[in-house]
Every structure is written in C-alpha cells, then in structure tokens.
Amino acid sequence: MDYSQLKSACDKHYAYFLSELDRMQVGRASKSLVDYIVIRTSYGDTPLSQVANISLVDAMTLKIEPWDKSLMKHIVDAIYAADQGLSPRAWDSTVLVSIPPMTGEKRKVLAKNVATMAEEIKARLRTSRQDAMNTVKKLFAEKAISEDQKKSDEKNIEDLIKEYVLKIDAAAKKKETEILTV
DSSP, rough: OOOOHHHHHHHHHHHHHHHHHHHSOOOOOOOTTTTTTTETTTTEEEEEGGTTTEEETTTTTTEEEEEEEEGGGHHHHHHHHHTSSSSEETTHHHHHOOOOOOOOHHHHHHHHHHHHHHHHHHHHHHHHHHHHHHHHHHHHHHHOOHHHHHHHHHHHHHHHHHHHHHHHHHHHHHHHHHHOOO
C-alpha cells in the first residue's frame, strides 16, 4: 500500500496544529501573533506580513511599519478585530502593539486550550488512520493483497499514526510549559 496520502494528511494536521500554537498569545511579543491578520486594502484583503515590516521592540511590544502609511488605520482596526487582547496604537509612522501581561488564571485556561487542540488534532489523525485501515481491508476483501501484507500495512499505519501522536504530544507539552512559565 502507498502511504503517501496518509503521510500527507498527517503532515497537514501536524502543520496546522503548530501554526495554531504559534498564534497563541503567551504574554510575550512574537511576530506570529499578528502575521496572519488580514488587512483590508484598496487592492484586496492582504495578510499584514505582506503590507508591513513587523519587528520586536522588546519582550512585550511589537512594532509594525506599514510600507503604505495610508494603511495605518486599517492595521489598527484589523488588530482590534482579531480580538486577541492586543493593544495597538498609531505613533508617528508606525503601529506599536503592546502585549498585556498574563494572569495565572489566563495561563491555566490557555494551557487547557492547548490540550484541547491537541486532542482535536489526534482525533483527525485517528480519522485518517481509520480511512487508511478501511482501504487496506477493502484491498484484502478484493483479494488484491495477502493477509500477511494486510497485517504489515495495518502495523505500518499504526506506527505512522503513533509517530505523529508523539510529535503532537511533545509540541503540546512544550507550549504548555511555555505558557505556564512566568
């Protein structure tokens, strides 16, 4: 059996999980907090990273320098609309974004959200595994593969899924540690 489809699906689920973890606000400034925010411009909706330079001023402040200064108000509005609790303010020809300090309670809620997200991704992996197993069973029923090949394929599918579950668990644990560290 060709595992490329299953591996591709697992890669997509894992990449999505990592991108969602990057977007989480953990009380420190990070470009990934605003990279994905979409700005309404005269030439269409565009990700912030494509209309401005984003840099870190310090651990709690981002500096956004739009290439087109007329976008300043749109950038501020889009950051507010993203509803991440960020505080943007226009200053001179830049937008400064303050990252509010996180309370202990907020940290615990975010850590719980990470665990929930990890479980959702693992459920998607299990669905992909089930689809692959059904394909193997169908091939066996059609006599396209032998019983030994069926068992081998099932083991390889299980091993691949276990590998991705371990990766997700490790990434979730790392993010939870990062969130809970004051």
